[in-house]
Amino acid sequence: MYWDSKLETINKEELEALQFxxxxxxxxxxxxxxxxxxxKFKAVGISPGDIKTLADVKKLPFTTGxxxxxxxxxxxxxxxxxxxxxxxTSSGTTGKPKAIFFSARDIDSAAExxxxxxxxxxxxxxxxxxxxxxxxxxxxxxxxxxxxEKLGVLVIPAGPGNSERQLTLMKDFKTTVVHITPSYALxxxxxxxxxxxxxxxxxxxxxxxxGAEPHTEETRQKIEKLLGIDAYNSYGLSxxxxxxxxxxxxxxxxxxxxxxxFLVEIIGPATGEPLPEGEKGELVLTTLNREAxxxxxxxxxxxxxxxxxxxKCGRTHRRLTRIAGRTDDMLIVRGVNIFPQQIEKVLMSIPxxxxxxxxxxxxxxxxxxxxxxxxxxxxxxxxxxxxxQNQIVNKLNSEILIKPKVEILPPGSLAVSEGKAxxxxxxxxx
Amino acid sequence: xxxxxxxxxxxxxxxxxxxxxxxRVSGILASNQINIRxxxxxxxxxxxxxxxxxxxxxxxxxxxxxxxxxVTIIKxxxxxxxxxxxxxxxxxxxxxxxxINVHNSSGYVAKSRAILLIEVSDNEAVRNxxxxxxxxxxxxxxxxxx
Numbered sequence: 001m002y003w004d005s006k007l008e009t010i011n012k013e014e015l016e017a018l019q020f021x022x023x024x025x026x027x028x029x030x031x032x033x034x035x036x037x038x039x040k041f042k043a044v045g046i047s048p049g050d051i052k053t054l055a056d057v058k059k060l061p062f063t064t065g066x067x068x069x070x071x072x073x074x075x076x077x078x079x080x081x082x083x084x085x086x087x088x089t090s091s092g093t094t095g096k097p098k099a100i101f102f103s104a105r106d107i108d109s110a111a112e113x114x115x116x117x118x119x120x121x122x123x124x125x126x127x128x129x130x131x132x133x134x135x136x137x138x139x140x141x142x143x144x145x146x147x148x149e150k151l152g153v154l155v156i157p158a159g160p161g162n163s164e165r166q167l168t169l170m171k172d173f174k175t176t177v178v179h180i181t182p183s184y185a186l187x188x189x190x191x192x193x194x195x196x197x198x199x200x201x202x203x204x205x206x207x208x209x210x211g212a213e214p215h216t217e218e219t220r221q222k223i224e225k226l227l228g229i230d231a232y233n234s235y236g237l238s239x240x241x242x243x244x245x246x247x248x249x250x251x252x253x254x255x256x257x258x259x260x261x262f263l264v265e266i267i268g269p270a271t272g273e274p275l276p277e278g279e280k281g282e283l284v285l286t287t288l289n290r291e292a293x294x295x296x297x298x299x300x301x302x303x304x305x306x307x308x309x310x311x312k313c314g315r316t317h318r319r320l321t322r323i324a325g326r327t328d329d330m331l332i333v334r335g336v337n338i339f340p341q342q343i344e345k346v347l348m349s350i351p352x353x354x355x356x357x358x359x360x361x362x363x364x365x366x367x368x369x370x371x372x373x374x375x376x377x378x379x380x381x382x383x384x385x386x387x388x389q390n391q392i393v394n395k396l397n398s399e400i401l402i403k404p405k406v407e408i409l410p411p412g413s414l415a416v417s418e419g420k421a422x423x424x425x426x427x428x429x430x
Numbered sequence: 431x432x433x434x435x436x437x438x439x440x441x442x443x444x445x446x447x448x449x450x451x452x453x454r455v456s457g458i459l460a461s462n463q464i465n466i467r468x469x470x471x472x473x474x475x476x477x478x479x480x481x482x483x484x485x486x487x488x489x490x491x492x493x494x495x496x497x498x499x500x501v502t503i504i505k506x507x508x509x510x511x512x513x514x515x516x517x518x519x520x521x522x523x524x525x526x527x528x529x530i531n532v533h534n535s536s537g538y539v540a541k542s543r544a545i546l547l548i549e550v551s552d553n554e555a556v557r558n559x560x561x562x563x564x565x566x567x568x569x570x571x572x573x574x575x576x
Contacts, residue, residue, distance in 0.1 A: 059505075101446050173442025375500055378442075378500065378502050379502060380440070380472060380479055380502055380549075381479070381533060382474045382477055382478065383474060385444070385475075385477045385479075389475065389477075408477075409446070410444045410446075411499075412498055
């Protein structure tokens with residue numbers, strides 16, 4: 001089942017021809033309408049005419065998150081302001097936010113890609129979709145919402161939080177699909193368990209789209225098991241429309257990235273040089289189908305690699321492997337580079353470790369991991385708690401090469417978020 | 431006919447701050463008229479587990495769970511120890527000779543009767559062994575009414 005069978009199964013030659021045509025068009029637009037790009041291209045002495053093949057894209061300069069902040073609020077706008085219909089901003093946890101504009105056509109294209117994603121996981125018009133993401137400046141909820149409506153799914157714009165109400169909506173309207181952050185999914189599973197409600201028996205849930213937070217395969221499996229559903233990984237970022245940039249199909253082996261809309265490159269984060277196909281590096285994207293705010297070679301800071309082998313689902317768009325981390329999230333502890341996901345992967349692979357954890361960095365480079373244990377393994381033997389603690393320490397030590405302090409806590413001890421989870425607290429005094 | 435239950439239920443509560451948790455838990459139980467018959471605290475590496483024998487273990491378990499207390503129920507065997515020198519030795523020797531591995535045990539004396547609570551993996555095996563050797567294994571009702 002495809003939403004747009006022609007474009008989703010397009011062959012390589014036709015795809016590349018389409019990409020090239022769109023790339024040239026967008027380069028001409030930004031050179032004409034966006035001062036930032038006009039000057040940037042001039043500085044390196046390049047013009048759209050120098051791009052003869054897709055591979056020539058590497059001659060173009062990068063756009064970075066810093067550029068978006070520097071040109072805030074509307075320095076990268078490529079159309080007239082009156083033609084803009086929507087503004088979103090990135091979370092902007094540090095300094096200025098990044099502003100992203102959409103034209104009416106951009107909203108429609110984003111919804112179109114999202115509809116492809118829905119169909120790709122088996123969702124049909126008869127499904128009921130409860131959107132448990134934050135509505136507002138954040139793109140996560142709205143873009144998904146528009147995609148679902150485009151497909152013709154009944155949308156419940158629940159927003160996050162208020163688990164009692166979420167449950168009532170799920171029961172009363174027989175919700176089959178949810179869009180949720182992985183941390184809230186785990187929290188919600190815990191909430192159901194406390195109420196003694198079996199999701200399989202009392203709810204109609206079949207699928208969850210999990211995203212907005214990096215998470216591991218182990219976490220996905222935990223969510224699937226706890227809620228008795230299929231959980232699909234999704235990839236997106238506000239700078240590239242939000243969700244629906246890449247999404248898993250029913251085979252759950254990498255996320256198809258819509259290459260007719262995004263030109264994909266993987267570069268060495270330090271060198272900026274393109275890496276051979278299949279190697280892990282930083283994802284760089286060029287928008288190929290956006291009017292209001294095209295971005296050229298945008299450095300996403302996300303670490304991934306490309307799977308080029310054909311997928312059993314028949315879609316020709318290549319797949320991204322699970323995001324291994326965002327270069328911004330990388331922690332350097334006692335000189336060792338550590339991605340929080342490495343820690344999550346270890347924790348979630350240990351039976352007896354519960355759903356919530358926190359990484360604390362304190363003092364002079366001291367790392368403490370607080371992990372909740374699963375009450376079902378608590379047998380009243382204090383020795384078993386110590387064994388669990390030692391097991392966590394040893395497994396972490398072999399994964400991240402430093403020996404953190406580990407504290408295990410009863411379920412419910414750590415603050416839970418119903419939006420994006422905060423997994424790292426850095427209070428180092430260095 | 432209801433089976434006589436020889437497995438004694440203890441509440442085991444995870445406690446990081448042992449005295450703080452004990453005060454919270456005993457407060458909850460007190461306000462619900464649940465009587466604590468006996469308490470012990472095990473700790474290692476900074477972790478503590480508070481174990482309680484109460485008169486209504488199932489009610490207490492549900493109450494604590496509703497209040498978010500990390501609690502579980504463990505089942506132990508209660509045996510009466512003769513209140514004389516060598517009383518405990520006789521039991522320990524019997525268990526050792528029968529190669530029964532005891533995880534934990536603790537005792538209490540009430541109304542001049544001494545009771546030993548034994549935590550093992552297989553309560554039935556320990557009960558059979560003790561009964562065969564003429565020790566008095568208490569059922570739930572007896573253990574709670576001492």
